Amino acid sequence: MHEQGIGAWLAKRRLKSPDKLALVHGEGSTVTYRQFADGTDRVAALLRRLGVGRGDAVAYLGENSPDFLQVMFGAARLGAVFVPINTRLAPPEVAHVLTDCGARVLIHDPEFGERVAAAIGTGPSPRVVVTGEGTADRPGLTRLLSTTVMDDAAVAVSLDDPAAIIYTSGTTGRAKGAVLTHGNLTWVALNCVVDYDVVSTDVALMISPLFHVASLGMGALPVILKGATLVLEKGFEPGRALAQIERHGVTMLSGVPTTYQLMADHPNWATTDLSTLRKLTCGGSAVPTRILNAYEERGLSFSQGYGMTEASPGATSLPPAMTRAKQGSVGLPHFFTSVRIADEHGAPIADDGIGEIQICGPNVFPGYHLLPEATAEAFTPDGWFRSGDLGYLDADGYLYISGRLKDMIISGGENIYPAEIEVLLGEIEGVTGVAVIGVPDARWGEVPWAIMTVREDATVDTATVQQFLDGRVARYKVPKNVVVVDELPRTASGKVRKGDLRSLFAG
Template sequence: MHNHGLGSWMAKRRLKTPDKTALVFDGESITYRQLADAADDVSALLWQRGIRKGDAVAYLGENSPQFLQVLFGAVQLGAVVVPVNTRLAPPEVAHVLTDSGARILVHDREFAERLEAALVQGDLPDRIATGEGSPEHPGLAALMRTAPAGYPRAEVALDDPAAIIYTSGTTGKAKGAVLTHGNLTWVSLNCIVDYDVVSTDIALMISPLFHVASLGMGALPVILKGATIVLEKGFDAGRALEQIQRHRVTMLSGVPTTYQLMADHPAWATTDLSSLAKLTCGGSAVPTRILNAYEERGLSFSQGYGMTETSPGATSLSPAMTRAKQGSVGLPHFFTEVRIADEHGEMVPRGTVGEIEISGPNVFAGYQGNPEATAAAFTPDGWFRSGDLGYLDADGYLYVADRLKDMIISGGENIYPAEVENLVSDLEGVTGVAVIGMPDERWGEVPWAVVTVRQGASVDTAAVRAHLDGRIARYKIPKHVVIVDELPRTASGKVRKADLRARYADR
């Protein structure tokens, strides 16, 4: 039996660099040998629980070594990992678990109450809490020690599914993007080539591993190269600066908001940042103010563009071109191609705006259980249709002009207006709604809801937010609600959201 996917990585790292530090977490160093041994224990436990090749294993928890132990333990069996966003509301968690067909869920104990609330939304899988637990209810750590040693090796090909990552749905429900072992391997190689990851790197991981960017372009390339991850449970600007200085961090990934909060922190000016060599930023363009603050400290960014369906990297802009090509998201990654097509699927000349299409071994296999959406996502010749508008300049650099699907990116989180609009429409008194993204100094964008209401109805920001609280993640809830007499529409009845964004731009 040969595992050609991620499930082979731990054994190879244990053989090649057994005593190298793989993780630093909460002051503890974990070697590659220890990480690999723990992954084997998880494999044995999951096998004992009936997990076989192709079964889905979900994980709901904050960043911790156990996330990676479960990930590698699952893929060693040929199982499929389903990371669950910890910010999802109970109905959204239930959807992810049901849609993925998860057979088992590993979760942090603090999410037990949320899971109980999700029980009414559908049947939940077998559950294991992280940590030690109690004699009556042993947790993952205790169960790993008592699981029978050994497990059968699975035959795994690069085309086999490795993970299902849920991305906000344009029609109200999140879709599960199926990422293969090949997808995650090739995106790791893209990062190693384009971001020059080396075995001596020390990467500070401040973003949640359930995000495809943190996993596909953060943890996995570093592990593949045998470098070290300083893993943080969450993000705190002051602690991040402290960790950079203490561990001589060389690599850091984040979104504009995280970089801004660090630059605004009182410790920014006195923290030793001299070890930092590679900063990558995604989610949205880095504001000039942030570029200036970091350049004053001798630091510059790699920026990029991508999405869950591309594992997620599609393009990268090197630090050397940050100013010369400001506003661009860069060139296609080394093993990835990008082209621009018009509404008829024909290629357009350089400088012409059209839909961004992407091809390469990092492009996903399709949407879980949704062949119609999968078919619609690809062109007849197999390129992924991003749904975003952009153009290539004379040098081949990509510029994103607009979001064809009106997606909002708030603090690195994707928000699809249709999902929010469907729920706001259910509120008593609402007769029409349009959710738009508005500029925000801290988060890049935040959602606003522009609504029309029935005469005499009492609808305001507080009512809308109360209606949505518990139904969707809080970052998706509109920060402002504007009541209007009429929504601007096209002749076909579609809301002209660009008009609304322009109308409220100065508010």
């Protein structure tokens, strides 16, 4: 039997680096690769005892922890499909995921018990296991594993077999399940190893949730593939993140612009030892100049990138050396991935021409779970994934994002790409977040508005924005109104849910 899937990784790590530190979690609890692999084998044996077999869905609702990863790899050993659930979902949304994937087993952290009970009450009925010790009459995962005998639970898995179903954020309707194969997850990890130069001595701080594919596919998996160390955090708090960097000698960190801004604004920023940091990756949106400046003052540069769930999720990355020379770009295609720009008829567009970004490569998913029509619509006749994003490639092959096709604003017949305006507005002192949307207008059809979050000590209004943009962009691109809000609605990956904003302000 030749096992090609990710389920084989930890058995190989147990042979190659058994005593190497694999995971750090909580207040200094540690797990070696031998312990990680043994725990995964026990999970596989337990899942099989619970009736899980090849192709069955194993759902997980919980924060970053060794349990999360052991359940994922344990399911993979059986040829089962891992389904991580966004911890922010409401009971009806959880119910949709469980029903859609047909979960055989649901494992969840105790704090989500009420949500699970409400979700289960609406229809789906998987076998439910809580993490931790549980109770005498309902033993939890920890207690069940302590009495589980390891056996050879692994089955033959190919790279084409499904490994996970990741549900999209649902910004355009009910969440769709993107099926990611073992090959998809293997190739995205290899892309990261190559383009981010991941090495076995790295220590990666995971402050973003593993249920999001960026943290999983481009954060945890390449680190585990290389036998490096993961420091797992249940959530993000800027002061604690800084402390963990210093405490554990963190070399790798990934986040979104807001994450990095909050760390730079923290009182401990100037005194924290950041000398071990080597690799900072940022997604979600372009890094504003003020954040670049703050980190460059500490000798740090970013690798920015672009991707989506359907690409597992990485499509491009911008090397730190090009951060300034290609500021605003999301970089070059990953090593084993290709990107092109096409017009509305599918014809390739020359350098600097704006069109739809299309992606091809072994990290691109085969389709949506039980949605053949949506899958067919997502691909071109020659097999390229249609991202729905607008962008262009410069003469050197670097990709620039112009916005979503559905987010493009047409004002008086002129196309306005929100990303262009958002990058500029992010440079205004005191602005911590910004989204530009189109609002209906009797004269122009629609006009741009800027929805912002700002620091408590800052004052930013419509006049501020209009004065700042005067002479920088065409007048029709200047927002006609600025609304300051306490918080921008975001997906788990940090992307602004513009559909929510349009519902609020555009009617």
